[in-house]
Amino acid sequence: MKLDMAIEELHRSENHLVTVLTSMSDKHKTDHEVFYVCRDMAKWSRQHVADLAGIGTDFGLRLEPEASEDPGLLASVKQRTAELVGRRSTPGLLLLADLRHLYREAAGTSVDWELLAQGAQGAKEKELLDLAQRCHPETLRITRWANAYLKVTSPQVLAS
Amino acid sequence: MTRTDRIAEPWGSRTPYGPGETWPTRVDSYLADGLTEADVDRWVQSATILHSNGDGLDIAVKDDRIVGVRGRAVDRVNHGRLGPKDLFGWQANNSPDRLTKPLVRRRGKLVETDWDTAMDAVANRAKELLEEQGPRAISFYTTGQLFLEEYYTLGLIAHGGIGTNHVDGNTRLCTATAAAALKETFACDGQPGSYTDIDSADVIALYGHNMAETQTVLWTRVLDRLAGPNPPQVICVDPRETPVARAATVHLAPRPGTNVMLMNALIHELVAHGWIDRDYIEAHSVGFAELQKQTAECTPEVAAAVCDVPAEQIREAALIIGTAERLMSSVLQGFYQAHQATAAAVCVNNIHVLRGMLGKPGCGILQMNGQPTAQNTRECGADGDLPAFRNWSNDAHIADLAKVWNVDPMQIPHYSPPTHIMQQLRYIEEGSIRFMYVTATNPAVSLPELRRIREILSQDRLFLVVQDIFLSETAQLADVVLPAATWGEKTGTFTNVDRTVHLSEKAVEPPGEARSDLDILIDFAHRMGLEDKDGAPLVKWSDPEGAFEGWKECSRGRPCDYTGLSYDKLRGGSGIQWPCNDEHPDGTEHIYVDGQFWAQPDYCESYGRDMVTGAPVEKTEYEALNPTGRAVLKAAEYVAPHELVSEEYPFQLITGRTLYHFHTRTKTGRAPQLQAAAPEVWVEMSQSDAADRSFTEGDLLEVTTPRGLVRARVRISGIRPGVLFLPFHYGYWDTADGSRPRKERDGRAANELTLTDWDPVSKQPIFKTAAAAVRRVSAAKGQPSLAPTTTGSAPVTGGVPPTTGGAQAHAEELVGGRR
Numbered sequence: 001m002k003l004d005m006a007i008e009e010l011h012r013s014e015n016h017l018v019t020v021l022t023s024m025s026d027k028h029k030t031d032h033e034v035f036y037v038c039r040d041m042a043k044w045s046r047q048h049v050a051d052l053a054g055i056g057t058d059f060g061l062r063l064e065p066e067a068s069e070d071p072g073l074l075a076s077v078k079q080r081t082a083e084l085v086g087r088r089s090t091p092g093l094l095l096l097a098d099l100r101h102l103y104r105e106a107a108g109t110s111v112d113w114e115l116l117a118q119g120a121q122g123a124k125e126k127e128l129l130d131l132a133q134r135c136h137p138e139t140l141r142i143t144r145w146a147n148a149y150l151k152v153t154s155p156q157v158l159a160s
Numbered sequence: 161m162t163r164t165d166r167i168a169e170p171w172g173s174r175t176p177y178g179p180g181e182t183w184p185t186r187v188d189s190y191l192a193d194g195l196t197e198a199d200v201d202r203w204v205q206s207a208t209i210l211h212s213n214g215d216g217l218d219i220a221v222k223d224d225r226i227v228g229v230r231g232r233a234v235d236r237v238n239h240g241r242l243g244p245k246d247l248f249g250w251q252a253n254n255s256p257d258r259l260t261k262p263l264v265r266r267r268g269k270l271v272e273t274d275w276d277t278a279m280d281a282v283a284n285r286a287k288e289l290l291e292e293q294g295p296r297a298i299s300f301y302t303t304g305q306l307f308l309e310e311y312y313t314l315g316l317i318a319h320g321g322i323g324t325n326h327v328d329g330n331t332r333l334c335t336a337t338a339a340a341a342l343k344e345t346f347a348c349d350g351q352p353g354s355y356t357d358i359d360s361a362d363v364i365a366l367y368g369h370n371m372a373e374t375q376t377v378l379w380t381r382v383l384d385r386l387a388g389p390n391p392p393q394v395i396c397v398d399p400r401e402t403p404v405a406r407a408a409t410v411h412l413a414p415r416p417g418t419n420v421m422l423m424n425a426l427i428h429e430l431v432a433h434g435w436i437d438r439d440y441i442e443a444h445s446v447g448f449a450e451l452q453k454q455t456a457e458c459t460p461e462v463a464a465a466v467c468d469v470p471a472e473q474i475r476e477a478a479l480i481i482g483t484a485e486r487l488m489s490s491v492l493q494g495f496y497q498a499h500q501a502t503a504a505a506v507c508v509n510n511i512h513v514l515r516g517m518l519g520k521p522g523c524g525i526l527q528m529n530g531q532p533t534a535q536n537t538r539e540c541g542a543d544g545d546l547p548a549f550r551n552w553s554n555d556a557h558i559a560d561l562a563k564v565w566n567v568d569p570m571q572i573p574h575y576s577p578p579t580h581i582m583q584q585l586r587y588i589e590e591g592s593i594r595f596m597y598v599t600a601t602n603p604a605v606s607l608p609e610l611r612r613i614r615e616i617l618s619q620d621r622l623f624l625v626v627q628d629i630f631l632s633e634t635a636q637l638a639d640v641v642l643p644a645a646t647w648g649e650k651t652g653t654f655t656n657v658d659r660t661v662h663l664s665e666k667a668v669e670p671p672g673e674a675r676s677d678l679d680i681l682i683d684f685a686h687r688m689g690l691e692d693k694d695g696a697p698l699v700k701w702s703d704p705e706g707a708f709e710g711w712k713e714c715s716r717g718r719p720c721d722y723t724g725l726s727y728d729k730l731r732g733g734s735g736i737q738w739p740c741n742d743e744h745p746d747g748t749e750h751i752y753v754d755g756q757f758w759a760q761p762d763y764c765e766s767y768g769r770d771m772v773t774g775a776p777v778e779k780t781e782y783e784a785l786n787p788t789g790r791a792v793l794k795a796a797e798y799v800a801p802h803e804l805v806s807e808e809y810p811f812q813l814i815t816g817r818t819l820y821h822f823h824t825r826t827k828t829g830r831a832p833q834l835q836a837a838a839p840e841v842w843v844e845m846s847q848s849d850a851a852d853r854s855f856t857e858g859d860l861l862e863v864t865t866p867r868g869l870v871r872a873r874v875r876i877s878g879i880r881p882g883v884l885f886l887p888f889h890y891g892y893w894d895t896a897d898g899s900r901p902r903k904e905r906d907g908r909a910a911n912e913l914t915l916t917d918w919d920p921v922s923k924q925p926i927f928k929t930a931a932a933a934v935r936r937v938s939a940a941k942g943q944p945s946l947a948p949t950t951t952g953s954a955p956v957t958g959g960v961p962p963t964t965g966g967a968q969a970h971a972e973e974l975v976g977g978r979r
Contacts, residue, residue: 037774145773
């Protein structure tokens with residue numbers, strides 16, 4: 001049984017996703033939809049981290065239930081920088097790069113959920129399967145958002 | 161015939177009627193200067209434009225001037241009635257400060273010029289930017305107050321000619337969520353309801369919709385039902401004690417920002433008690449299991465804790481809604497301008513689908529509009545959507561539209577959703593949009609976070625064109641100002657929320673050199689040299705009727721089919737409801753009869769969006785979810801609002817409207833009776849909050865948020881404790897400051913305070929959840945606030961004189977309509 005490894009890996013990647021989302025939110029404070037939607041989506045990943053830590057105890061794991069995040073000071077420095085450069089055109093390119101990064105991270109996490117769900121089915125771990133079925137769609141929604149936002153933003157950035 | 165002070169009695173006198181009966185006729189009229197009908201030279205057919213109700217009226221003309229109005233007895237919408245804004249608002253047309261000549265900015269100042277100079281300046285700058293940067297440098301921001309013909313022409317110019325998808329209307333601020341909610345549930349815009357549903361409904365539920373003030377004549381219809389035998393029960397969801405709340409059987413006043421939780425609890429109750437039509441759900445919807453799962457834990461107790469509404473009240477409301485035999489619902493800004501706007505509005509649709517209450521008398525949903533022609537902004541593609549509810553992510557629809565317009569499909573931008581106004585501003589802020597053409601709206605007062613808006617619109621690198629009838633706050637920031645004709649000075653059609661199309665004919669000439677918006681737009685298209693793919697002019701008409709005929713072809717076979725209509729058919733009688741075509745030559749009162757929707761994947765306008773992130777659903781996903789085009793029961797989880805109260809900012813601030821004003825008061829502020837009824841900004845606070853701070857009625861308060869400051873006298877009203885209300889109408893055009901507050905303490909526009917945030921689904925900005933602080937600047941010394949006493953701002957303390965209009969506000973009422 002290597003389910004503990006899968007849980008641990010997913011806990012790590014969801015934890016990372018929280019950081020990616022909040023950091024992206026702070027960096028793009030002047031892109032208001034990015035700022036707010038990333039924060040709303042980060043709540044999902046934060047919950048996933050807590051849920052994985054919870055179920056991890058059944059598999060002999062001791063995982064941190066709270067996502068590790070940017071210290072408040074760093075977040076406000078990023079937000080302030082966003083406000084200072086918000087009038088320039090370069091943030092558009094940065095936003096594309098960040099969206100691309102988010103898409104890849106969320107897609108990777110989504111694959112990890114897929115693996116965990118398959119493993120849980122194989123091992124007939126009902127509770128773990130329920131968890132995967134509850135959380136996985138939310139991770140997929142993050143990839144879809146990143147993809148959709150890339151589609152919206154890229155023509156303006158690349159073709160003008 | 162009676163004469164009534166229609167400022168003191170906005171809804172006039174009662175003509176009670178019972179369920180299933182026809183609403184009695186009452187013809188309202190007002191003529192200025194003591195004139196009588198015998199003095200009138202001619203009556204010219206039109207409909208009302210200072211709200212969204214679409215009441216038929218005739219314009220009285222004497223000596224080639226508008227002198228008054230009279231409701232049309234034959235019209236299906238109003239049966240002769242008019243509201244205070246209709247009776248008195250027309251006077252603004254005759255205002256001496258109308259724009260009469262084009263203006264251009266020279267050495268920092270706007271100076272008068274001729275049309276050729278102004279239009280060349282506009283077209284040359286646009287051509288320069290097209291050459292240099294391409295179509296994405298150019299954006300259009302229009303309104304909900306032009307005519308269908310003008311929107312369709314504008315959409316054609318922007319999408320088919322210039323090829324930009326930076327097109328939006330101020331409908332984004334008022335009814336974007338109406339459209340978005342309909343697209344989520346029915347995959348297509350278009351209202352399932354009809355005003356006649358009021359005549360037979362036994363329960364009328366108003367969600368964040370202060371109908372008494374926003375659609376006075378429709379509310380008059382409700383009042384007449386309430387005064388008659390077997391009256392309907394009314395459910396009201398509103399944090400203020402509005403006239404609707406006072407007439408309601410149950411008034412739910414949730415904490416702002418919690419509508420979705422409240423709605424999920426109502427749905428929970430309907431499902432838990434089996435007050436749902438399982439056969440209808442089975443036959444005509446998808447998504448029930450998911451909705452059931454999502455609302456399973458939203459008990460009235462859970463919602464009570466989040467929304468701060470007694471669980472018992474939620475149960476009572478659910479019982480009334482759940483056992484209604486003919487349920488009619490309407491929704492407006494309390495939902496649309498709130499956090500999670502679309503998700504909350506969709507819940508209302510869900511209730512109707514769950515109960516099978518669609519497509520039959522008394523069972524309508526009105527996802528309300530705010531402005532008179534907002535429906536056309538959406539239908540014709542002037543809000544960025546493609547015309548006649550074509551789907552931008554369906555290539556076949558693009559090909560079809562390209563055929564109608566005779567352009568290459570690649571010319572029509574359809575690679576992503578249209579750029580909504582808040583995103584346009586972001587592109588202007590970062591410098592990639594450099595030309596903005598604003599028609600008939602006033603973003604420098606109506607958009608959130610005004611300091612930011614003014615900074616963005618004042619940038620030198622932006623070329624700002626404003627087409628308007630007055631030198632609004634926004635026009636004062638423009639590079640070119642184009643003087644336009646308005647209602648009564650031009651011909652066109654427009655459509656209200658229950659799909660009724662009216663013809664509005666030209667009654668008088670516009671002042672000075674002012675021209676109709678249609679003429680100006682066509683002139684722009686020609687100067688731009690816009691052509692179809694065979695080298696012929698892109699815009700193939702030169703007058704309103706030509707544009708209407710063009711639109712009819714564009715609408716053929718689409719849900720909003722206008723092919724059975726013509727100017728001649730609209731003349732003389734009542735307005736007519738679309739779809740109107742060979743199959744339905746007299747129009748269509750109810751759509752979605754027998755669960756037949758426009759939601760088939762290859763026909764629908766939209767595949768929907770994620771309720772939290774706003775990401776569009778892909779075609780393949782939609783095809784899998786809803787292959788046969790049923791109604792979609794869309795579930796949404798409650799998400800807490802983004803700006804929460806704190807020790808520093810302990811109040812929730814909501815902004816809104818009053819009965820006597822429209823938009824930024826450009827017209828109603830110039831109508832003496834309306835201006836006198838609500839002459840200055842006020843702030844509403846509950847009695848307990850005022851008592852805690854020893855504030856009394858009329859004290860001058862300073863309301864602040866991290867964005868700015870507004871000073872206003874306090875009206876102690878029946879608003880929910882912890883919440884402040886500011887009317888959004890008041891800007892600066894009639895102050896010494898002109899376009900902005902001279903000093904920060906001069907702030908009076910509510911939008912100085914609001915935050916830049918929007919519903920990710922409908923992109924409608926949020927005006928109902930900001931955290932605010934308040935302090936007293938000076939005591940009232942016996943001077944109460946001048947807020948109206950007849951409306952949601954009614955005082956709950958004594959000593960406030962009632963709002964009246966006096967002799968100059970006396971209008972005639974003729975019950976039965978004949979003398």
